[in-house]
Amino acid sequence: MSDISSNNSIDLPAELPRVFVQEKILKDAPAPLNDSGVFGWLLRNLFQNVWQTTASIVTIFFLGWLFWQIAEFAILNAVWVGDDREACSVEIGRSLGACWAFVGDRLGYFIYGAYPVEERWRVNVFFFLGAVVLGHVLWLNAPFKRLGLLAAFVLFPVVAFVLLNGWPALGLSEVTTDRWGGLMVTLVVAGVGIVAALPIGIILALGRRSKLPVVRLFSIALIELPRGVPLITVLFLANTMLPLFLPADVNPDKLVRALVGITFFAAAYLAEIVRGGLQAIPLGQYEASQALGLGYWRTMAFVVLPQAIKVAVPNIVSINIGLFKDTSLLLIVGIFDFLSAIETARIDPQWAAPTVSATGYAFAAMVYFVFCFGMSRYGSFTEKHLSRGHNN
Known part of the structure; x- marks a missing residue:
């Protein structure tokens, strides 16, 4: 046994190399710009290759031109105040916008x-009640859900008909x-x-x-x-x-x-x-x-x-x-x-x-x-x- 162990022995160096161990925890490094942030999103979705880049540039220029045309017509050259057609007539030196x-x-x-103008308050009440009833019905987790559905599909139609059509007995002209x-x-x-x-x-x-x-x-x-x-x-x-x-x-x-x-x-x-x-x-x-x-x-x-x-x-x-x-x-x-x-x-x-x-x-x-x-x-x-x- 001694002979075998002596023949298979391994010569170890006199001194082992020292291993460096990090004692301080480093902060997480930010992701590469190609994978995160606005720049990464643009690269992944708009400029991934030559064809996608070309299509994106053409689309951006077209949307920019369209947005400018709409803004010029609806806002920049629009007429906001006036009583008749004279306010929206053609003026020399200015493009005509929305009236x-x-x-x-x-x-x-x-x-x-x-x-009738004097009865339009009834329509306003109808709009208000309709918005309240509709909001409660569309609210999926609303309290008193059954009561709200009863009001929406039974009570509100009757009230709306009375308001809009009128009922002389209640003082509402037809x-x-x-x-x-x-x-x-x-x-x-x-x-x-x-x-x-x-x-x-x-x-x-x-x-x-x-x-x-x-x-x-x-x-x-x-x-x-x-x-x-x-x-x-x-x-x-x-x-x-x-x-x-x-x-x-x-x-x-x-x-x-x-x-x-x-x-x-x-x-x-x-x-x-x-x-x-x-x-x-x-x-x-x-x-x-x-x-x-x-x-x-x-x-x-x-x-x-x-x-x-x-x-x-x-x-x-x-x-x-x-x-x-x-x-x-x-x-x-x-x-x-x-x-x-x-x-x-x-x-x-x-x-x-x-x-x-x-x-x-x-x-x-x-x-x-x-x-x-x-x-x-x-x-x-x-x-x-x-x-x-x-x-x-």
Whole structure:
């Protein structure tokens, strides 16, 4: 053993080298500029290669030019104060910009239409109550949620009708719908259509999936007929043919006819969207509900429909946005909505200036964008809120 150990011995140096150990903790070094900060974001997203750099530079220059043109027209060369077209006439040595004086002078007409000036406070109260009720309904975690829904869908429509139409017994003079107009009509029609179309669409979607032939065929007819014709045709049919299905002594208001047409037009599209959501629900959900002893309606109300509507939220929001914009077609049947009020005001000889029409349409675009973008953002927020359980 001694011989073996002596032959396999390793000669170690007399003194081992010293190892340096850092005793002081160093601070974290910043990430390279190529990976962090604004410079890193630009490199990753805009200037990653030659083609992306070229496209980014061209796009930046185009957006800069477009922004400058809009700013020059809407702000720098705009006319903000004036009483008639003379304020927005061409001046030598200055480019002609937007005539915001026209918007300021006709703003009341854009909002209220021909509604009596002394009674416009009723419309203002309607706007305020509508904003309060809508805010409570859209607040997902609001307290007293059931009470708020009851107020929104039962109490508020009655109060709104009394305020806008009037009730002489309460001291509110009657204002017929032919004097309604402007943004008020747009909000009324869009609000009623959005609120009423979804439940009707759900019923039609369930009816189309029914095993009863009569119910299924009737639902298919109510879905396919509005989807097969333009909205203008639906409005004409509602305006001319709806009274034919009612008793002779019943003659609904033309605004009511338009509401019926727009509601069923939107409900037809929503029915197919909801039906797509229903088809996306696995069969196991139905089987589990049956195993728990739930009937058809309870299964739909508490298990299937909540999941189906969650799947269909983006498409439902898109239909609602389209419905809000489609209110501009009400002029076809003689109802003056927001865009119709601008169209009527811009041809007034008092404001016959070169940029009045462009200014009116620009103002309409801004108003429509605010409402539609707001609905889009809330739809995205709701979609993210409902999908939290799936984001692991």
